[in-house]
Amino acid sequence: MTGLFWRRFKKNILKKTASFMIKSRKKPGQQRHIREWSDLPPELLSLIAECAGPFELRSFKSVCKAWNSASSTALAQIIETELNQGPWFLLFNDENSECQVLTGSCKKLTTSLPELNGISCLATYQGWLLLFKQGCGSMFFFNPFSRDMIDLPEFPDSELTDHVAAISCLPTSQDCVVCVISRSNDAELGAKVLYLGEDQEWTETKHSCSRVDIDTIKCAVYHIGKFFFFDHRTDRALTLSTENRAHNWMTQNIITRRGIVNAPGLFFFGMTELEKNLKNMKKKLGLTDQGVSISTCGTVTPSNGLPKFIFNESMSDHVDECKNRHFKGVWMQPKLKQNL
Structure with a gap:
C-alpha cells in the first residue's frame, strides 16, 4: 500500500478502524483473538475504499477478494460521479x-x-x-x-x-x-x-x-x-x-x-x-x-x-x-x- 493511500484516510474512518484491530484486546479468561484483514466488515471496507482515489485502489484490491470487491464498487462510484463532469x-x-x-x-x-x-x-x-x-x-x-x-x-x-x-x-x-x-x-x-x-x-x-x-x-x-x-x-x-x-x-x-x-x-x-x-x-x-x-x-x-x-x-x-x-x-x- 502506498503512503499516499494511508494519508488520505479520514478521521472518522480511522476511528471506526480502531474498533476492528487485528489483535483484539485480551479479556480476563479469554485467549487472544486474531482478526484477519479479510474479516473486516463490508461497510468498513467500503468506507476505507471511498477514501482512496482511482489509482490507490490498485493497491487496495490486491489485499484479498473482499478488498478487491470493495475497490471495484468504489471505483464505479468515483467514475459514475465524474461521468457528467x-x-x-x-x-x-x-x-x-x-x-x-x-x-x-x-x-x-x-x-x-x-x-x-x-x-x-x-x-x-x-x-x-x-x-x-x-x-x-x-x-x-x-x-x-x-x-x-x-x-x-x-x-x-x-x-x-x-x-x-x-x-x-x-x-x-x-x-x-x-x-x-x-x-x-x-x-x-x-x-x-x-x-x-x-x-x-x-x-x-x-x-x-x-x-x-x-x-x-x-x-x-x-x-x-x-x-x-x-x-x-x-x-x-x-x-x-x-x-x-x-x-x-x-x-x-x-x-x-x-x-x-x-x-x-x-x-x-x-x-x-x-x-x-x-x-x-x-x-x-x-x-x-x-x-x-x-x-x-x-x-x-x-x-x-x-x-x-x-x-x-x-x-x-x-x-x-x-x-x-x-x-x-x-x-x-x-x-x-x-x-x-
Whole structure:
C-alpha cells in the first residue's frame, strides 16, 4: 500500500478502524483473538475504499477478494460521479514517472506511471491509451487505472511525427480496429490500419489529397462505422471506411452552426480545449512557473447527448521552445466498466 493511500484516510474512518484491530484486546479468561484483514466488515471496507482515489485502489484490491470487491464498487462510484463532469486530463513528462490527473470536476490526483516515460500518446478510448515509443516502433495499449497492457505488432515506422490515431472500440474486443494517419507529402495522405482480431499485421492505404483540401490532420475519431479525420479548419472531413477490409476514402463537406456540425450522427467540436483554459489548467496542476509547453492528445467525449471532439493541440508560454519545460497531456473519458 502506498503512503499516499494511508494519508488520505479520514478521521472518522480511522476511528471506526480502531474498533476492528487485528489483535483484539485480551479479556480476563479469554485467549487472544486474531482478526484477519479479510474479516473486516463490508461497510468498513467500503468506507476505507471511498477514501482512496482511482489509482490507490490498485493497491487496495490486491489485499484479498473482499478488498478487491470493495475497490471495484468504489471505483464505479468515483467514475459514475465524474461521468457528467467532462473529460479527465492526464499530465506527464519524460523527467520522472509522477503524473497528475484532473478529473471532470477538477479534482487533482497524483500517481506514478513509469510506463509513460519516453512515450507518446496517439489516441484514447474510454480510459485506454494508445502509446508509441519513438525509435523502436513499439506500440501498445495501456490502462492507467488497472495498469493492464496490450502489446501490438511492431509498427512499420520507428519514428512518428504529426501522426494522429483513432480506435474503433475497446482494445479488449476482437472487433477493434486501429488507424494511424499522417500526411506523406503535399499531395498524399497515408494511413496504416490494424485489425486486432485477425492477422495482426499492419496494412497501408494511401489517398491523393492536397493540403488545399485537407491540411495536417489534427483530430481522428471513429464514428458510425467510419474513421473521421479533421484538420484545423473543420469545414470538411476526410473519412475512411474499413468495412470488410475495403479501404474506401471520401471527402465530406461540413456545415458548422454554433459549434454543431451538420454530418451523419451530428457531433460537437471542442477544438481548443486547452488554449481556452491554459491559465486555469496550469494553476490547478501547480504549473505556476513560467516557460511551460504542453502537447496534448485529444479524444471524443459525450456532451449534451452529442459526441464532442477534442483536437490535438500544442500550447507554449514562449516562442523559444528550448526555454520551456515540456509536458505531455492526454484527454480521456473513463467509463464505468473498468478492468480492475
